[in-house]
Amino acid sequence: MPRPLIGTPKSKIALWILEEPIGDPGEQGEVWLAHSEGNAAIKFAIKIGAFPIQGVRDRAYGRFVREFDVLASLSHPNIVKVYHRGIFEKDDCKYPFYVMEYLGRNTFTLKSALKNAPVGNKVALCLKALLDTASALQH
Numbered sequence: 001m002p003r004p005l006i007g008t009p010k011s012k013i014a015l016w017i018l019e020e021p022i023g024d025p026g027e028q029g030e031v032w033l034a035h036s037e038g039n040a041a042i043k044f045a046i047k048i049g050a051f052p053i054q055g056v057r058d059r060a061y062g063r064f065v066r067e068f069d070v071l072a073s074l075s076h077p078n079i080v081k082v083y084h085r086g087i088f089e090k091d092d093c094k095y096p097f098y099v100m101e102y103l104g105r106n107t108f109t110l111k112s113a114l115k116n117a118p119v120g121n122k123v124a125l126c127l128k129a130l131l132d133t134a135s136a137l138q139h
Contacts, residue, residue, distance in 0.1 A: 006048050006095055007032045013088045013097055016046060025050070028064070033102060043102040044083070052093035061096055068098045078136035 007018045007030060016034040022045060023031060029050045036042045053061045071082045085098040110129045117125055 003050070005030055006050070006090060007046075012037065013046060013048075014084070014086050014099075016044060016099060018046065034099075043104075045080075045100050045102045047098050047100065048088075049096040052095055053087065064096045064098075071098075071100070074139060076136050076139040078132045079139065 003025070005021060005025065007013070007021070009018060009020055011018050013034070015037050017037055017040075019033045019035060021030055022033050027050065029048050032046045032048065034044045034046045036044065049060065049064045051060050065085070068082055068085045071080065072085075075081075080103070081101040083099045083101070085096070087094050087096055089095075110125065113125050114122055
């Protein structure tokens, strides 16, 4: 049974207003489409950690912070940009979150590209995705 969402539509996290979940929640958290307070045209994606912070030695929180720090230190076309990290409170629990660029609904994904590609192009698409991923990992 999936756990209930932490975020809720129209709720405020720091300077952003949540709109709707993007995809299904994962093991490490959930991602929401959001906009900046006062300007609904500027979209962001917000990742909310799956578990409340249990203290300064909380390993899950430490991994979440390291994930943000690593992403924030990188600049590469195949790595999402992150802008802000923080903590928000819900039901007397504190959850970590970070704000990242929103790539849009029509962003290229290998899954959708393979679904719509002619059979002869599928190998080329997979190789391109592999090269893009390898380039990001090397960076």
